[in-house]
Amino acid sequence: MSRKGFLTSTAIALSLMTGQAMAEIKFGALYPFSGQLALLGEESARGLEIAVDEVNANGGVQGEQIVLERGDAVDNNQAIGEARRLISLAGVKAIFGTYSSSRSIAASQVAELSGIPYFELGAVADDVTGRGLQYLFRTNPTAEDMGELIVQMVVEKVAPSLGKEPGDLKIGIIHEDSAYGTSVAGHQERYGEEAGLNIVTTQGYPASTVDMSSIVLSLKQREVDVVFQTSYQNDSVLFLQQANEAGFEPAAIIGGGGGYSMLPTAEAVGNDVIEGVLDADFTQYAVNTDFTPGLEAFVETYKEKYGETPRSGHSLNNYVGALAILEALDGAEDLEPDTIVEAMAGIDVQEGDTAAGYGIKFGVNNQNERASMMGMQWQDGQLVTVYPDAGAVTEMKLGN
Template identity: 50%
Template structure:
């Protein structure tokens, strides 16, 4: 009942925390401070989405502390840590454990970072709470101390293929088996995992794969990739990119005249407001399968408007992507679990998390919560969005959608 009371009082949902057990002076006495490591890429190529993700966790902690803390008044503190790559992730996770004494680390947005850091936490019996990295391998290794609230890459790929079969084919006036599917992806763990599942599900659905084009995330010229895609002539192109490479690909697609009837991004850079700012009206019509964004049926996402207000009051701007929202929601769940346990004990937290359940449509993301034996939340699903007049609008599933999708994309020669 306490969980639901908190929800009604704040207009948001659940809660988040972690621990060091250090005392802090405050008011008429001392409060125990529970420290949680917060491991994100805050510099480097993933910094924008890394920082946006961190903001979500930071807001959840800020809100909980304002409402009295956790476990009878304990204050939560995030130890903010920069991990721009896998090597740094391992080093920083080790530092947080050995020097700061943390028993709980959250993060991390990047699959490569999550995969590396969670190896360190597992060896040390420290709980790793993932809020944004999507590679299935993060939770498929049989680790005891890894929990993830967001959906994995396989869910993204499944949604993409289902949407192509159920919606896109009809919009293009073709049978699904006649469609030509292309994949273009950065070649880190994130892009590779999504592409592998797209290939798997496409083959199972008897969809034709016209081309698969991997590229290095740090590439400064994707013209050869664009030309290869152009030669393959896909009806639907699925892209997996971070921000800079997503912008680069689309600029060079325009320069080289690559026209595709349907383009489906897979989160990452295709979600960011900076993607739209860089490309302007050229983004309109692009689809994106991702965490829920902000143009969505609010009846399905209670507390979303309150989150946006808190974000704007804190940072002086609109949220830059749904990554902050996903991290906020997942951190709230963690805080709620900590509140039940009373402190940060990895084994007790995992046990409490495994018994934690929340129905879909009851959180600010619309996701439910139910962890499987591997620590993966089974009730978090990506949504299909479309860039419409500079905004990323949910178009599928129907319960969360605000508008009907418009396809195909206009050719470059037809755009104003």
């Protein structure tokens, strides 16, 4: 046993004998726990909680048990206010979050000005890391990863499956109009144009919309073959339902994360509607586990803790990012902000060594340069990995 392990074990034993609580360290968990984005916010936070449980069971961070102080980022203003509260009143050493890009951008600015590290585990928009903040680190894949992967899927899999050349397909891009959807759509346009795709329309809308019938009609009138939608859960469900009601049946629908990876979305629209729909997103659960070591153990732990199977890969990706960060912090000399920054620079996890498949190493603007996404498809009520081949468990099924 190492000296550090011996000291940790001794501290635990002494605390049990004396009845005294172990020393604690506070971290913020800033997610949308209520409001429109609560389902994926809560799902994301569950991944962080499982990582904390695992680290605490192994002695915590630097011999101290981790306590998560929750903050509810129900909207941008609340995210700012909660970040201030977590830092000034709760005294957290760092903040983990936040799933929503716009809330992450708002709250991380508060943390940066306070000199408090902010670990983003799930928001994809460009501006999360694009601002060059010193204390912000993002472990998850980005909007650019998502946009590029979707175009690659069309070129390498969708078009061949339909027996067409990629440039012969009419592409319609629709997206919720916050930083998240706008970032992804921009990359879809750029990579699509480079690949010679025929993008016939790009349309944004507010995520809170209650009617997408005009967008559906526009896509139908333009005879769109493939729809790219970047959305949260409510607008994913709304589009799929209204497209079905209008008899709009494109050859392929490709979601960009958000609601498209969630079982509750499939349940809301029904298997007949969701069948064959594609999704480019964080690693999900029907995947080649040779590429994702630890995934099956994560699923079992999740089921034991929450009494149900994971609802989305957001929990898995938050778990993977948080675990790498917490293990790095355990090896740091202390938990001062600049020491934490140094510890993050030392993280070097190779591809294929995490339960999400991708590796972790922070590069330009503290973005994880080894993060990547996968392509999935709803088949027989299950979201299965179909792209890339290294992670796939079955073939993509399109056309008759």
